[in-house]
Amino acid sequence: MRYVDEFRDAQLGQALAAEILAAADPGRPLKLMEICGGHTHSIYKYSLGDLLPASVELVHGPGCPVCVIPMGRVDDGIALARTDGLIFTCFGDMLRVPGSEQTLLDAKAQGADVRMVYSPLDALAIARNNPDREVVFFAIGFETTAPSTALTLRRAKAEGMANFTCMCNHVTIVPPLRALLESPDLRLDGFVGPGHVCTIVGTRLFEFIPADYGRPIVISGFEPLDILQSILMLVRQRQDGRCEVENQYTRVVPRDGNPRALEVMAEVFELRPHFEWRGLGSIPHSALGLSEAYREFDAEQRFDVPGVSVADPKACQCGEVLKGVIKPWECRVFGTACTPEHAIGTCMVSPEGACAAYYNYGRLAAPKQAV
């Protein structure tokens, strides 16, 4: 595969690993958070941790769109899915996320018409093909996926679709990062920045991290060489005594992002006053709802959803995992009560979730070190 295989070249990877080893200071540990779940997945899939010196530690961050959905929102989705005659559409990841009583997959097995789509446009096509039925798209994701939801809604409006609505769960990346950086027990020395979010919002948005909090950030691509190079850039910033926003993912990310995507988002969405995040609690201005002009497409307006806030399960430590305070395996229920097939926490469901990535790919790491 052109443009992909080049970034998975094992020899170049080994060379980068050697440079990181040479540049890292063994006496001064460097704790780096990869913000994005896509990075977490790649790091485990290619077991990049095995290539890093002991002084460079990776901590997984809050940027997995499925992981941050609280149970109350899942319950609302299931309530919608159970509405007579309604077709409920969502991305595949959402199907196995536990609500307070069941998952969307369970609701489907009990007769709800739940359909997996790869794009919100597929959901719109389902609405077009079923004019006598209500079709809801359960939208999730950070700024990466929000423009495609926005474009779909713009198209639905242009076509005058009367049977299509969206339950909007889009969230924004900066508020949880700020919350994280404000946290008194913060022990992070830098960030591997969210490449795909930055294709939309640009890198400028992250300048507050070095400016206000004195931590460097390198916006990174998602292939193994991208991630290794970003780590090297962070190690070099420390070495040179620099602290700034750098862009490793220049082949995709412009400093000012994608103006057209930002424009359609501004048209279709507005910031919600508050939004509840799984494990992180309620964060002001951290999520997107539909703007006044698109209110008719808001599933929460058209249908009666319970809207009840449900506390995270007591045993579950997703919040601490999302904040990088504990490692997945340090959670009380990791791997025993909480497994990918019977997940308690969202981090165990999505392939981008830190717990699922560690459980599915990472369980070998420790025995190897011990031998």
Next chain:
Amino acid sequence: MSAPESLTGGREQRMLAIIETARAKPARFRDERITLAHGAGGKATQTLIEGLLVPALGRPGSALAQLGDSGAVLAGGARLAMTTDSFVVKPLRFPGGSIGELAVNGTVNDLAVSGARALALTVSLILEEGLDTEVLRSEVAAIAAAAQTAGVEIVAGDTKVVERGAADGMYICTSGIGAIDPRGTLSSDAIVAGDRVLLSGPIAEHGTAVMLARNLFELDASIESDTCSLWPAVDALLGAAGPALHCMRDATRGGVASVLNELARAAGVSVTVRAADVPVAPSVAAAAELLGIDPMYVANEGRLVAFVAPAAAEQALAALRSVAGCEQAALIGSVGQEPPGMVAVETGFGGRRVMDQLVGDPLPRIC
């Protein structure tokens, strides 16, 4: 920092040991309803089989309880293998094959990888009211052609018609009986540390072809199902390796990853696969990349994995490669002792990671 780190390493390892103990326990079936995951060939399927079906139907040590692709039957002095399979693929026709061809090859292959040459098949058809006769005619022709290619006779059959909506066009069930070839004694118990793992050709073609045939994604790629009879490949392996051929499986639902996990668990061994040595056609790799699916978990209908003693591995590989359709067969990994029941992948980056069983199913009804 070094002291806390080593402590952490110890704690992490203890945690992992607890998880492995939990995973090694016999599966208990606790789900309240059947979901599509129970048919996907991954963990949920395993739990259903080991937690509900086998306890009710199989005596300990019985042919069923061994969970092979077929069960051994002794009839007079003859050693026979018997198996059954049902086919619910949607759509009925897809590039490279159709449900009729699949129904024959699927059962022939379950026998073949048990080391048995198919002798006779039965075919049951479940037809939906309103099915176009031309579709039925063409699938029956596909059954006849596949049976002829595989050299197996259809000796009995059954037909049922159900109301519109109660079946998706047509379902086919086939059962087969085969003579166990005296050249091999195959069993998951025969797999031992040191064995080499052979794969008979490029993976994930069937599942990808069916998925693209559903037109859910606007992707154009000329990917064809790999459905074929595996007997010629098995015949070549038995000829080249004889008793050094320890075990085989066809990598259908859940793909190569699921088959390796089943066998690692059954044999109590570890399996290490070198990712770079697993053949995947570029078009399949690209489609999987776009859809976010790992080809190792995608179904095949004409690919097998074989466990061979190291001394016979090269010879077996050469024999396999001489079979039409298996030219790209490869040695993809080896068997070790620790940790038992686990499959690991060497990433090519110098790292190792787990390749676990499939949990959900991105692609329902591919066979």
